[in-house]
Amino acid sequence: MNIVIIGAGAIGAYYGARWQEAGQHVQFLVRENRARLLSENGLYITSSHGNYVFNDLHFADNLDGLTDPDLVVLAVKGYHLQGTIPALKTLVDRGAKVIPLLNGLEHIALLQKELGEEAIIGGSAYIITTLDEKGHVVHTSSSHDLLFGPLHPSQQSICKELEEISRNAIMNVHYSNDIMLELWKKYIFITAFSGVTTATNFSIGTIRKYPDTFELLHQVLLEMKGLANLNGVAINEEHIAQFMKQFDKLPEESTSSMHQDRRKELTLEVEHIQGGALRLAEKVGIKLPITEQLYRQIKPFEN
Ligand SMILES: NC(=O)C1=CN([C@@H]2O[C@H](COP(=O)(O)OP(=O)(O)OC[C@H]3O[C@@H](n4cnc5c(N)ncnc54)[C@H](OP(=O)(O)O)[C@@H]3O)[C@@H](O)[C@H]2O)C=CC1
Numbered sequence: 086m087n088i089v090i091i092g093a094g095a096i097g098a099y100y101g102a103r104w105q106e107a108g109q110h111v112q113f114l115v116r117e118n119r120a121r122l123l124s125e126n127g128l129y130i131t132s133s134h135g136n137y138v139f140n141d142l143h144f145a146d147n148l149d150g151l152t153d154p155d156l157v158v159l160a161v162k163g164y165h166l167q168g169t170i171p172a173l174k175t176l177v178d179r180g181a182k183v184i185p186l187l188n189g190l191e192h193i194a195l196l197q198k199e200l201g202e203e204a205i206i207g208g209s210a211y212i213i214t215t216l217d218e219k220g221h222v223v224h225t226s227s228s229h230d231l232l233f234g235p236l237h238p239s240q241q242s243i244c245k246e247l248e249e250i251s252r253n254a255i256m257n258v259h260y261s262n263d264i265m266l267e268l269w270k271k272y273i274f275i276t277a278f279s280g281v282t283t284a285t286n287f288s289i290g291t292i293r294k295y296p297d298t299f300e301l302l303h304q305v306l307l308e309m310k311g312l313a314n315l316n317g318v319a320i321n322e323e324h325i326a327q328f329m330k331q332f333d334k335l336p337e338e339s340t341s342s343m344h345q346d347r348r349k350e351l352t353l354e355v356e357h358i359q360g361g362a363l364r365l366a367e368k369v370g371i372k373l374p375i376t377e378q379l380y381r382q383i384k385p386f387e388n
Pocket residue numbers: 091092093094095096097114115116117118119160161162163165168169186187188210211212213214215216342354
């Protein structure tokens with residue numbers, strides 16, 4: 086498969102590496118600074134699942150430098166979404182489908198509006214990975230799961246093809262026939278996890294030591310369950326119990342990518358994640374008081 090990844094960042098470069106390693110044609114569309122870093126330092130990933138060096142790295146800072154893809158993987162932060170629309174429009178006009186892997190949910194409707202419902206496949210990543218100071222990928226979780234599935238019936242064959250090629254790649258792939266449910270599950274999980282770790286500035290191990298603080302995670306999950314249900318998505322008590330079990334089992338030092346960004350003093354996706362939840366809540370006429378409180382606490386660190 087011919088894959089273009091927009092954003093050779095922590096998750097884009099990780100999954101790109103795994104597909105290239107499995108024999109797919111992977112190209113990165115990057116911006117000027119990243120192109121310079123890639124030229125100077127190359128790109129490699131370190132991971133407990135095996136390191137990978139891009140000996141043959143294809144990247145360009147404009148579309149003329151890339152061959153037309155079957156699939157575009159969108160792997161930028163929520164606050165960079167708008168900047169990718171012109172390139173996405175061109176690639177979709179040339180026949181590509183787009184799988185966004187951003188955390189959050191608002192981007193799905195926005196991309197469907199801009200590019201058409203047939204173009205946007207549902208996708209979500211469960212992984213903990215970051216870039217080091219040279220721009221190389223450091224993968225620190227044992228998980229490297231990729232969930233995807235059609236949001237439109239016309240996407241079934243490309244999703245099946247993606248499942249096939251990814252089965253030979255070093256990653257866990259899950260094709261879902263109800264990807265909207267999966268997107269909400271991830272959204273609920275990340276709203277709680279990134280909200281509490283970033284607001285408290287603690288990893289999960291420390292949060293777990295304080296039951297009152299740990300309970301915050303549960304409270305956000307319950308609020309978000311209510312929001313999902315009002316949006317017609319069947320999140321239930323069992324899902325919430327599973328998320329709490331996950332929080333219980335995560336290794337001590339585990340934290341969210343938003344919290345890692347706070348530690349590095351980078352821009353935070355609080356507007357896209359918690360802010361997005363508050364906007365969705367307003368649309369259906371409910372309040373999310375705990376999520377709103379976390380949003381207010383994180384906001385000063387956003388930039
Ligand atoms: N990291 C993780 O562990 C996980 C992250 N996620 C989600 O995945 C998404 C991406 O996160 P992550 O990979 O960590 O982010 P990174 O910041 O590591 O990577 C994003 C990359 O996108 C690039 N970019 C931004 N705008 C453009 C553009 N217009 N064209 C080309 N490249 C562009 C940035 O490049 P530049 O250098 O030019 O700024 C940057 O390298 C986020 O929504 C995050 O929440 C989900 C699961 C886990």
